[in-house]
Amino acid sequence: MKKLASNIMILAFCCGMISSAFSAEEVTCFESRKGASEVTKRDLQPGWPNVKCSPKTGAVLWWGDPFDGTVPLGDMPLLASIPAGKAVVKPRAEKLPLLAMCGTACHNGVGPTFVPPTLPKDKKPKPLPTMEGMLPDAKNLQHGRGGIWCLDCHHVTQRNKLVDNFGDPVSFDQPQLLCGKCHGDKLRDWRDGIHGKRIGEWASTGKKRWFLCTECHNPHNVQDGARNRGFIQIEPETPPQLPKGMKNAKHELLHGVSQH
Amino acid sequence: MTPNENPAADPDQERSSECPAQAASAEPLAAAKTTTSRRDFLKAGGMLSLSSLMGTGALMAQSDDARAAIEWAEHFQGNYRLMTPKEKAEARARLEKRYSAEYAKKVTVDGTEAQPNVLMGYALNVRKCIGCRRCVKACVAENNQSRGPDAGQRIEWIQVLKMERGEFSKEKMNQGYPEGLGIQVGGNAYSPAGAVLEGQYHYEPAAVPEKDATYMPIACMQCEKPPCVKVCPVRTTYREPDGVVVIDYNWCIGCRMCMGACPYWARRFNVANPVLPKEEMNPVTHYLGNRPRMRGVVEKCHWCLQRTRQGRYPACVEVCPVGARKFGNLLDPESEVSLILARKNVFRLKAEMNTFPKFFYFYD
């Protein structure tokens, strides 16, 4: 009996070890915005991963292939000068899990149940639990200081699309066509590569993956309280190693000249 | 083997320095016996030091069999820039062999030369930097720096400086010259009313950017008139035609004059044998770029030569989460950097040093 019990325990132990070995940990890190740009680490070739992640913050530090998972950037005005296939993006649709449902659930592809579909008279969002569940700050949108509201950006009937000034739908994969309406100077700089982020080839005629607006900026929270920076704060990486003999860096907090 | 082996020696002779008339060869036999024993003693001492020096030499040449032959040829190779293409290829092949054995993976050491009509330039938006240090870590992920736990074993080429907004201290606002001189002025010629904050490198907050703080990363500026190149006694560091200042790590003697000459503290020294785990080693390397270095040599940022000469952005440019870093060809008017230089407010650090950096800072 004792022998059987110990054998069972050994077996259970081994099974536990083997199963933990087989359930290979999936390492996920975020490319730009935490929660909105996750990517799973895998090997593109033996020893050459697609990304390297930071052990401290979980951010992507390095891309093995900058064009992994990208599609060509859609047509944009004044971008005809860029040869075809040289500008690629990662589709946003993949990172918005609810997007597929937006067009079909609740609204079934049509607007509110009045004909013709019109906007509420006071242009204020109705306190709907489903909407507030997705965006708790819906009533106090942290974008525009009360100057804009949901349907300024979201299409009124096709809820899986954004909208432009003419009422035409804009894909979530081309947010620049919408954001650039108000942020024209940023759009110009983004188009020339000065604003925003690109990875890939540095030559002006090279292939680059452009990062879309919503990959870096959360459009529902750009004010972030009183900070007003366009980004929320993020966790920094570790400081440099202290030089030999120094016990801590407290001396940096003492001011030099004024305290002599 | 002691000096006092000869009982027959005249005790007076031992104190030969105090006997005026005693010459060295006054008593040849006794003298010979005395000096022989002392000579033997000193000979033994000499042998000991000689053998220890030889042992040092042997150990310096690495006694590991697998690497001994390669390292011998590597030790006697010349300066890379002066080699013929064939010699360069041989040098790179030797290194590939050594690295592949050391890191248990296939390592390539590229030797791509500078492309024509390319002068690399870099621009960094100081208004955007949030001090997250991801550029520092991305650089380390790409460039095979030493990363051990002991002080001096972790090398990072980029340093991020945090600067705070200062403040004016109320108590000092109305302090003038010492009392009795009849002159009262705001602020003080002897002690400033404003607190000067000299900046921190080891900041560790929970989140960045912190309130009232700005950040500025600093690395090699790839100067057009580099002071480091001028002081190198063996010309191991030099400026390549595409603008990057490189180091031939196998030629560097570790004198550290370049480190003293650099006004931007861009260079780092390998005080130890580099600690680089096999899994973290980046196997795609360039001879003048990110190939693993050895102890006693100087290293620094080279704008990811192994990537930029193949046309790709440096690692720091790609990782920056706020898009503060821009890189391109200064000779191409359509490149991002050229457009920045044309449109934005651009400055360089320590311009008065006349080093003409190609790393520009700008704000918009």
Added chain:
Amino acid sequence: MSFAPDYFRYILKGSMKFYAWMGFLAILSAIALYGFYLQNTEGLIVTGLTSQIHDGLYFANLVFLVGVAAGAVTIVFPAYVHHHKAMHEVTVLGEMLAISAVIMVMLFVFAHMGRPDRLWHMLPYIGIYNLPGSMLGWDVLVLTGYLLLNFVCGFYFLYVKYSGGTINKKFFMPLIYISIVWALSIHTVTAFLISTLAARPMWFHSVMPIRFIVTAFAAGPCLIILAFLTIRKNTKLWIQDEAINLLSLIITWCLGIALFLTLSEVVVELYARTEHANGLYYLMFGLHGLTKLVPWFWGSLIAMIVAFVMFLIPSVRTNYKLLPIASVLGFGGIWVEKGMGLVVPGFIPTPIGEVTEYYPTMIEIMMTIGLWALGFFILTILLKGAIGILLGEVRYGGAAAKPIDVASSGKTAAYESR
């Protein structure tokens, strides 16, 4: 060629005191060799050097010792240009000191380099020798030249004395004159090594070369005085009072000028107290609460001032019981001020403002002591050999040979004074 065997036979004859001294130095040197082995296997991580402060004890000592080597000119110059009789008798001892000091410089260079096994890269034709651009290249040139000059001058003189001939002035005097000027050049170039680095504001000013020269001419003679007094006490060679007094006078002047230059640096840097003065401020008062070098600075300043005052008062200067104290204070004060007190604060803060401190390790300290011991070992051998030849105890043909031509060495005076 019986010179070498006779020479070494003479050196190996010595009292217990001599052997005890040499044995002690040999043990310390062995420690240095062990330290060298460690540095060449584990790297400079066994020292306290960092990327921030990358020149420490070794560089400080090598800079100081270049000065000591240059200080030999304080004997050669009066002896041959002013025909100072007492100095003339002992010039070769100054040359021996210069040789051993330059050898010590080279030892410290080996300890300081990251890859001493690659120093052949500096040889012309086999490697690359960066002249005229690199100051370090110039430094190697002038130091090697100085070593050769002193070796040739010193041993030619000794060989002539040994073999009982006369000095060929056509060959010898030009070399002497060159060596006088060359002595100035070695220390000027060493000063240029650090004073041409625009990135280091503590060093980047034109006072540096003259400061180096005057402190060299103060520290070198201090050591020479101590050596001379020791030689008087332990050997049969009597060095004239005039020689020692002239050296004291030189020290007085040079210490005075050195203190003046220190004062002027302090006033200029601290009046406006810009950030360029941070290095000096760190040395004098500490920076950001880091004060490790402050006691060293003030100690060395007090030592130098006390030494200066002692040298200034003629009755103290000529009192050979107090003179060693003044010499030790002067030597020590300058060693701190020019060595650690100049080299380390130059790196604090780094050019981009990072403030760190330097913590030399035990291995580093022992290696420094060991290399000094090795240098003194060589110095003792050289001095002993030279003294033997000067005294006539080492002569071609032994005691049976004819007496040495003493006219040009003034040895008759040495014997007569006893």
